[in-house]
Amino acid sequence: DQQVKQNSPSLSVQEGRISILNCDYTNSMFDYFLWYKKYPAEGPTFLISISSIKDKNEDGRFTVFLNKSAKHLSLHIVPSQPGDSAVYFCAASSSSGNTGKLIFGQGTTLQVKP
Amino acid sequence: DAGVTQSPTHLIKTRGQQVTLRCSPKSGHDTVSWYQQALGQGPQFIFQYYEEEERQRGNFPDRFSGHQFPNYSSELNVNALLLGDSALYLCASSPSINTGELFFGEGSRLTVL
Numbered sequence: 001d002q003q004v005k006q007n008s009p010s011l012s013v014q015e016g017r018i019s020i021l022n023c024d025y026t027n028s029m030f031d032y033f034l035w036y037k038k039y040p041a042e043g044p045t046f047l048i049s050i051s052s053i054k055d056k057n058e059d060g061r062f063t064v065f066l067n068k069s070a071k072h073l074s075l076h077i078v079p080s081q082p083g084d085s086a087v088y089f090c091a092a093s094s095s096s097g098n099t100g101k102l103i104f105g106q107g108t109t110l111q112v113k114p
Numbered sequence: 115d116a117g118v119t120q121s122p123t124h125l126i127k128t129r130g131q132q133v134t135l136r137c138s139p140k141s142g143h144d145t146v147s148w149y150q151q152a153l154g155q156g157p158q159f160i161f162q163y164y165e166e167e168e169r170q171r172g173n174f175p176d177r178f179s180g181h182q183f184p185n186y187s188s189e190l191n192v193n194a195l196l197l198g199d200s201a202l203y204l205c206a207s208s209p210s211i212n213t214g215e216l217f218f219g220e221g222s223r224l225t226v227l
Contacts, residue, residue: 004156034215043118043204043218044157089156100147100208101170102216104156 003027004092006105014113019077021108023090026071030092034102035064035075038087047088048075080112116141118219120205126225127195135190135222139207146188147216148180149204157204163188192224200226 005024013019021035031052036044050057050064050073057064063076077084087109091102119138127133139146145164149157159172163182182188186207192199202223206216 006156036218041220043206043220045218046215049215091156100145100162100164100206100216101159101172102157103159104149106154106156 002106003030004090004103004105006088006090006108008108009106010109010111012111012113013080015082016079019075019080019084019110019112021075021077021088021090021110023073023075023105024071025073025092027092027094027103028071029094030103032093033064033066033073034091034093035062036089036091036104037084038089038107044089077110080110082112082114085110085112118205118207118217120203120219120222122222123220124223124225126227128227129195129197131195131226132191132193133195133224135192135203135205135224137188137190137205137207137219139186139188139205140217143207143209143217144186145208145210146182146186147206147208148188148190149206149218150174151202151204151221153201160190195226197226200224 034049035047037047038044048059048062066073087107089107090105121136147162148160151157160174162170166182177193179191202221204221205219
């Protein structure tokens with residue numbers, strides 16, 4: 001039972017354009033959501049998070065949107081840069097603040113072409 | 115400031131053997147979690163350690179066990195290895211059990227033949 005789903009295994013965008021990565025979840029108890037980025041041969045690194053009391057959170061070029069009624073979140077990267085090419089994981093937690101137990105999606109591989 | 119360090123980076127075992135993986139958390143962090151990442155999948159939560167005790171556990175059999183030491187470092191032990199245990203094992207630390215995002219190590223790549 002996949003509680004967090006990233007239905008697009010890969011995404012390719014042109015440098016300077018917007019990248020939109022999507023994530024769906026099924027468990028209504030999830031109240032904290034995170035995005036991680038992973039380069040080959042490295043561990044995942046934290047990118048941005050959002051609490052269920054918000055519907056948007058921005059950090060520089062990265063914005064996460066949360067639609068609780070649709071159980072959907074998305075990560076927008078504007079403008080996209082070649083260095084953003086990596087695997088992006090969406091993750092969710094159901095115990096506010098305790099992110100030790102995260103449920104991850106399968107990941108989306110983003111390729112940003114120069 | 116050293117981040118999360120894991121050892122070994124790669125290892126090969128045969129079915130039925132036992133393996134121990136080690137993790138040192140980021141400086142100032144006292145909580146350690148372990149994840150298993152199979153090829154093409156997202157990381158799956160194995161368990162979390164805080165104050166030298168297992169605090170949460172994912173859906174993994176008892177063959178998977180762990181330990182946390184007084185200096186906050188941690189070990190993951192897997193007994194009676196199966197082919198399906200082949201994966202990247204990730205250690206993550208956080209500054210407290212109740213706050214903060216996870217900081218991951220580079221992982222230990224286990225191959226079971």
